[in-house]
Amino acid sequence: MTENLVNRKEARIKYLDQDKISRDFPILKRKVKGRRLVYLDSAATSQKPRQVIQKISEYYERYNANPHRGIHTLSGESTEAYEGARTRLARFLNAPANGVVFTKNCTEAINLVAYSWARRRLVDGDEILCTVMDHHSNIVPWQMVAADTGVKLRYVPVTDEGDLDLSKLDELVTGKTRLVAVTGASNVLGTITQLESLIESARAVGALVLVDGAQLVPHVPVDFKAMGADFLAIAGHKMLGPTGIGALVARPELLEEMEPFLGGGGMILDLTLEGSKWIEPPWKFEAGTPVVAEAIGLRAAVDYLDEIGMEAIRQHEKKLVNYALREFAKIEDFHLYGELGPERHTATFSFNIGDSRGGIIHPHDVGTYFDSLGLAIRAGHHCAKPLMRRFKVVSMSRASCYLYNSESDIDKLVDAIHKARKFFTGV
Amino acid sequence: MEFEDLYQEIILDHYRKPRNICEGDDTGHICVKHENPLCGDELSLHMKMNRNDTIKDICYRARGCSISISSASIMTEAVKGLKKNEAMELIETVRRMMHGEVVGDGLGDIEALQGVAKFPVRVKCALLAWMALKDALQSPYRQR
Incomplete structure (x- = not known):
């Protein structure tokens, strides 16, 4: 250069x-x-820039239609815009587009992992490591998993300065640890957590890592692949986008192995009265009419953030x-x-x-x-x-x-x- | 405007110089503790009744916002010496006031709490002490 x-x-x-x-x-x-x-x-x-508000209005004024289903022009445009939003968000986070599942919010993204992955994979004797710093949305879903499966929750403590206390990490992350669920940045203290160390420790024992990115992604450049996490949950409305949209970003191979959390239209490859087969991820996790306007708004937000840098x-x-x-x-x-x-x-x-x-x-x-x-x-x-x-x-x-x-x-x-x-x- | 309605000078005065804070020993008192877990307000109320069913002595310890502290201060001043049924009537009046009803005048410092009704999230703060009083008056240990 x-x-x-x-x-x-x-x-x-x-x-x-x-x-x-x-x-x-x-x-x-x-x-x-x-x-x-x-x-x-x-x-x-966060507040929303005019650019986001306008894109949402434009969708309703010009091409509102149910995506993926119709064969008419508007439905085609709506599909393109919705899927374009997915690709755009993936590029913003340097994540694979087929690893981006749109959800209602960050909480739903975390719950998706709790229901579709943790509840099906974890058994009595396994452990999930959370932190004392986390938002309820990254604690309650795991407590619910624990109540249903017998999984034990452990917590990384917090120092007086407001940092995650990793001094006893060796004792907290063990062969029993199957998941580390940690925030990327505290919604209270503003602390940006030591993801690198946590992810490294989790890797060493073969545990997966879920990062709650609600307070991180709006403020800090995030490269999903470089970060090395398995799951990243985000909230659209905290990063200049509209309410009603979040995303679970995941390694696509994990999504392949996971069963859907919601069942319904739009996620079926074939359905008989005896049973159904799912389409591939990320769509198998997006049952029902998707959040099109919200995705378009989030895309505009990402464009705006990238424009500024x-x-x-x-x-x-x-x-x-x-x-x-x-x-x-x-x-x-x-x-x-x-x-x-x-x-x-x-x-x-x-x-x-x-x-x-x-x-x-x-x-x-x-x-x-x-x-x-x-x-x-x-x-x-x-x-x-x-x-x-x-x-x-x-x-x-x-x-x-x-x-x-x-x-x-x-x-x-x-x-x-x-x-x-x-x-x-x-x- | 509404802001001044909430934080009237009388309220701030009670908050800055709360009356009837418990000092010393509570022997023989009816003690109740109420809290509002949402905002962390905590109040323990200690009360002694006379044989003729009047409030002889009342004091409290509290942790909370200006509204809950001043309301407790105002309440203890207002009910000392009242008969049980009079105190119960007053509690009901304050409760109605907190729900926006016009309850007339002649209530002294209690009237300063009227503005709280415009702040629904703060009504619980204002009622904390009054609900504790209701509890204390209905306490089965009252006769001891």
Whole structure:
């Protein structure tokens, strides 16, 4: 590569055109309680650029039809768009297209593995390794498998700094381990987990690895093949796409061996009254009319992310993490959970504000107060109760950023933190 | 506007300087503990009755949001000295108020809780102490 090209690539990587990006998201112009919205809840769901919204409208206005079934023009176009979305998502993640199963959301993708793989393969005495950091959606399905099969669940603990504690990994990953189910990035702490070490340990004992990519894929460039995981679950709505779509990305040979989770139309090779034969994956996992508009929306989201560049987004978020950690450090009686620094942190921050008498201001009070200032944050247990217990709290406030947030949003957040304390404690 | 309705000065005052926090020993008290697992609010209420069925003494320990703390503070101030049936009537009035009913005035600091009705997710916070009181009043150990 010539130096010129490298420089140009770097130039592209370092700066996002923040003005253009904020213009692309119509909702960011909205006023809340008389103030311009500061959206800091992207870990719950991201906002959608005009480009995504338009593609969804266009589908309904111009070529809405049931794909795969009809022989008319519209159905052909709809099929092409739906399958095109699959190919596009696969290219975005460097995954094989026949390894991409569209689901309703990330939770369904994880449950698909729990029902179609784990329940059929695992027996009493086998173990699944989860983590204390994971979202309920990557714990509950395995607890349900455990209840039905006698499989034992074990958990990777979390350090005070908010990292997965891999110091006893040798004891946790053993010959009994059949699956390691781990998040790629914490929805609470923002911690980017040590997937490489976990995947290596799992490989060594022949266990499969499922990565919950809901909070990873929107923020960090992900190469499914290079990552070496067996399953990757993703959520479309957290990566600028619409709600109602997620995906399970898997090694195609695993999908071959798995039985369908849902039965119905669109997944049948032949059906007699005595029984049915399935078509090949990924379609055998997509019974019923598929989520066409949602897939088209997700494709537009992927196009948008690629246009800006995932590496550029990552760099932008690292800058925000750096800035936020520096600003948070100046606040007295402030508890930030997870402080691994920008290399291991997405721009998601969970915290509690001290009430200057040894307690904290309840996150629900913080959330309501912030809302009055136009700041949208999340307050509660974030579907991560084991993690709340780990940090000996019932709830946390969480501010989560994405490509449309800037340092000035962090300034507003810090300002709101000071104001909230003053408002509730009177000092 | 709604925000100010919720966090009225009276509420903030009770939250910052909560009244009737338990100090010392609870011997002879009726003790009940209520919690709201969704938001982690916790309240333990301690109450002593007179022979003539009036509330002699009432105090609490709590962990929670400003609404649940201030409501507990307001409640304990309001019911001390009330007869059991009067306290039960007051609980019902507050419950109706939390469901948006207009319940009239003359309720003192309790009226400051009216704004909570506009925030359905916070109604449980406000009712926590009142439901604990109901439980305590109906406790079979009341006569001891």
